Amino acid sequence: MAKVRTEYVCQSCGATSPKWVGQCGDCGQWNSLVETHAAPKAARSGGISGTASGRIQRLQDVSTEESPRVSTGMPEVDRVLGGGIVPGVVCLLGGDPGIGKSTLLLQVLASVQGRLPTLYVTGEESLAQVRLRAQRLGLTNLDVPVLTETSVELILAQLGQHKPAFVVIDSIQTLYTDGLDAAPGSVSQVRECAAQLVRFAKATQTAIVLVGHVTKEGAIAGPRVLEHMVDTVLYFEHDPGSRFRIIRAIKNRFGAVNELGVFAMTDAGLKEVSNPSALFLSRHGDPVPGSVVTVSRQGSRPLLVEVQALVDQSLIGTPRRVTLGLENNRLNMLLAVLHRHGGIALGDQDVYANVVGGMRIQETAADLPLLLAALSSFKSRPWPDDWIVFGEIGLAGEVRPVAAGEERMQEAAKHGFKRAIVPEANKPRRSAKLGIEVLPVARLDQALELL
Known part of the structure; x- marks a missing residue:
């Protein structure tokens, strides 16, 4: 029987250490190292390329034909995404609690239904709560498959069976993998769950949107490597007391960064602002x-x-x-x-x-x-x-x-x-x-x- 190796992971930056120390040597945070079991080699292996062949190719021989983008039906969302949904893209959406992340994504799912096979995975709410939100938003004709699950292995099994083209996972901090003993939301769990989802997205050309919690400083909770693994990072911003919301693209491999999408929060959800200069x-x-x-x-x-x-x-x-x-x-x-x-x-x-x-x-x-x-x-x-x-x-x-x-x-x-x-x-x-x-x-x- 293989011996389980123990390591200590910094909850601030994700750095690992073979033994516990009071201060993280990478980010300088105190008392941030937590004991966890190292991930098995099977869980750590594999890249994110998703290609069936591992042979070396010349750059000139690589096909540059891009898959057509799919519009979300909301021009402000298309703007921050770089023109629409790209097959195989992994997007990370972060923002303060209650700012409208789940509301916006539910509206996007309602807009693309019928054009793309979709799936909404929630680890924070029950199916009844999702249904009630859709009713409050006036989405009476919403017919989107919904899954309540937090195990990333079970989620990937459902994705492989139903083969959706656009998936929303709310949120990445609630997922866990059976290969690790750490609690959901810890640095090791967030990093490994995100890695498995990224590998699946690249291999099957499935567009995945991950909802991320933020810390009190406003940064996405979890290791910084999470933002490096995904293709697009979007942040919700707002002025306290104002009904207006701004989505800013911090990173985008398929479009320009620092793009803005402006919305107004209403009783019927987020409405796009046609003239943001006003x-x-x-x-x-x-x-x-x-x-x-x-x-x-x-x-x-x-x-x-x-x-x-x-x-x-x-x-x-x-x-x-x-x-x-x-x-x-x-x-x-x-x-x-x-x-x-x-x-x-x-x-x-x-x-x-x-x-x-x-x-x-x-x-x-x-x-x-x-x-x-x-x-x-x-x-x-x-x-x-x-x-x-x-x-x-x-x-x-x-x-x-x-x-x-x-x-x-x-x-x-x-x-x-x-x-x-x-x-x-x-x-x-x-x-x-x-x-x-x-x-x-x-x-x-x-x-x-x-x-």
Whole structure:
């Protein structure tokens, strides 16, 4: 009889150790190692290629014919997936509890039924609960096979028997494999169950969506290797108290990353938002100080967002720098550039910056609008409500170009904006007809003169 080998697995990063130690040597977490039995060799063997032949092939001989994508019937979901459902894709969907993950997937299943054989596997709810949710969503004609099971071996047996083309598993943290003695949801169980499902998806060209729980920090629970194993990683985002939901593609092997899908939560489930730019713009009756509209590029979609800043006299020795939707360290750097190259000191002022609607901007195109919004609040001079601004600011005070400048200006012109302050290098060609007056600037002091 083979001897069972014991190892210790970090519940934070998934690293293994032959003995228990107080601190994980890989991620530095304390008291995160849990004793577990090593997976049998049979469970660890096998790749995820799913090819019947293991021979070496030349890259030029590999067929590049892509299987046709299948639309989900929801354009916002198709956008974040890269155009639709790809056969053999494994997608990981994460988000806070109650944000609408199961609701969205049930709506997708209802939309693709009749075009694809589907299966909904739930390890958290009973069949009656799934039926009640479908009734609340108004999906009276929903005819989707449902399976309540948590054993990955039994699930794979059902998949092999019924051969569905699109499978939803809710959730990966509830599954377990008989080859391991660890509890469901542990690092070893999540990793091994996901590996078996990925191998099955690649071998049979079955599209699988895995629902993942998130930690209190907002990351998907379980080992980080889980996100590396799947093809697509989607995150649900939302502003607390708001009914709007955003799905962001963090990783996508079949499409662009950072794509956004915008939804509104209603009594009948998630409804797509046809004009998401309207969500991130505050309709003020009159121009107000500290508000500047910019054009952010999220994946392949330009979105108009409003950047707000509030500058006030600090009542404590160390002024506060608070950002929501922007990077805090970048705000500190930009304020130093404003002092050095603009001659305006805000060292004794509290500076608060916010992006309206709960949007998160990670690109540098928001540098110039952020500084102009802060200066507008500091001088109590409102910015014209029909102007848009974008551009990156360097440490030497130069305004650097950003990607897709003409597309950003075209999007602003569609929403009725009349003027645009853009970097000099983003000045459109003479032949381009954008329908908006362009004011190019090369340095920060030139932009400040316009205010």
